[in-house]
Amino acid sequence: MLANGSLDQVLILVVEDEPDMAREIAAQLTSLGYRARIAETGAAGLEAARRDRAALLIVDRMLNGIDSLPMIETLRNEGIRSPVLVVSALASVDDRIRGLKAGGDDYLIKPFAMDELAARVEALLRRSSDTSATTLQVGPLKLDLIARSASRGERTLDLLPAEFKLLEYLVRHSGQTVTRAMLLEDVWHYRFMPRTNLVDVHIGKLRRKLDLPGDPPLIRSVRRSGFILHAGE
Ligand code: CA
Numbered sequence: 385m386l387a388n389g390s391l392d393q394v395l396i397l398v399v400e401d402e403p404d405m406a407r408e409i410a411a412q413l414t415s416l417g418y419r420a421r422i423a424e425t426g427a428a429g430l431e432a433a434r435r436d437r438a439a440l441l442i443v444d445r446m447l448n449g450i451d452s453l454p455m456i457e458t459l460r461n462e463g464i465r466s467p468v469l470v471v472s473a474l475a476s477v478d479d480r481i482r483g484l485k486a487g488g489d490d491y492l493i494k495p496f497a498m499d500e501l502a503a504r505v506e507a508l509l510r511r512s513s514d515t516s517a518t519t520l521q522v523g524p525l526k527l528d529l530i531a532r533s534a535s536r537g538e539r540t541l542d543l544l545p546a547e548f549k550l551l552e553y554l555v556r557h558s559g560q561t562v563t564r565a566m567l568l569e570d571v572w573h574y575r576f577m578p579r580t581n582l583v584d585v586h587i588g589k590l591r592r593k594l595d596l597p598g599d600p601p602l603i604r605s606v607r608r609s610g611f612i613l614h615a616g617e
Pocket of ligand 1: 400401402444445446447448
């Protein structure tokens with residue numbers, strides 16, 4: 385899990401070129417119990433993000449006339465996955481979409497109320513502490529989300545990328561029934577439901593890799609709805 389244990393250790397990087405705005409945001413964050421650090425240019429923000437491992441970045445869209453989206457794209461390309469809240473006076477739907485596509489996680493239009501900023505920050509941090517773990521474990525199953533490798537007990541599983549994605553999804557929903565429709569939508573990104581046995585074929589392959597003869601089966605079928613991963617917890 386993220387090193388989010390106590391609130392006062394959570395560092396938020398504020399990349400904002402207007403000093404008054406930066407100070408106001410930082411003061412708000414501090415009053416909420418976070419640590420805030422300010423960078424005034426995209427270059428300084430990039431450097432601080434690489435160095436400080438902030439739990440969250442708040443990035444102004446225009447920094448001294450320079451669009452900050454390429455900086456966010458650079459962060460993402462370098463594997464820095466901290467959530468980014470883009471704040472901007474650019475309010476069009478296109479701008480919002482571009483901001484999210486560049487790797488921003490949320491987009492807040494200026495001017496905004498500080499309470500609104502606080503609510504967004506808290507929501508993003510909550511979401512990221514759920515998803516930013518680099519390993520997942522249920523029972524004997526262990527997934528390394530960075531190396532994209534998986535093991536059951538001592539045995540390394542030799543999974544194809546699609547099988548890994550499927551297993552990751554099942555592990556994230558372990559103990560819950562996941563339907564074929566959920567899998568097609570969330571794992572394969574189908575927008576419509578084709579008549580296909582794609583899911584069953586992949587589940588079958590995954591099962592053969594997960595369970596050796598004599599192992600308790602980890603994936604069970606749920607009649608007429610889908611599957612459930614039970615890893616003995
Ligand atoms: Ca600005």
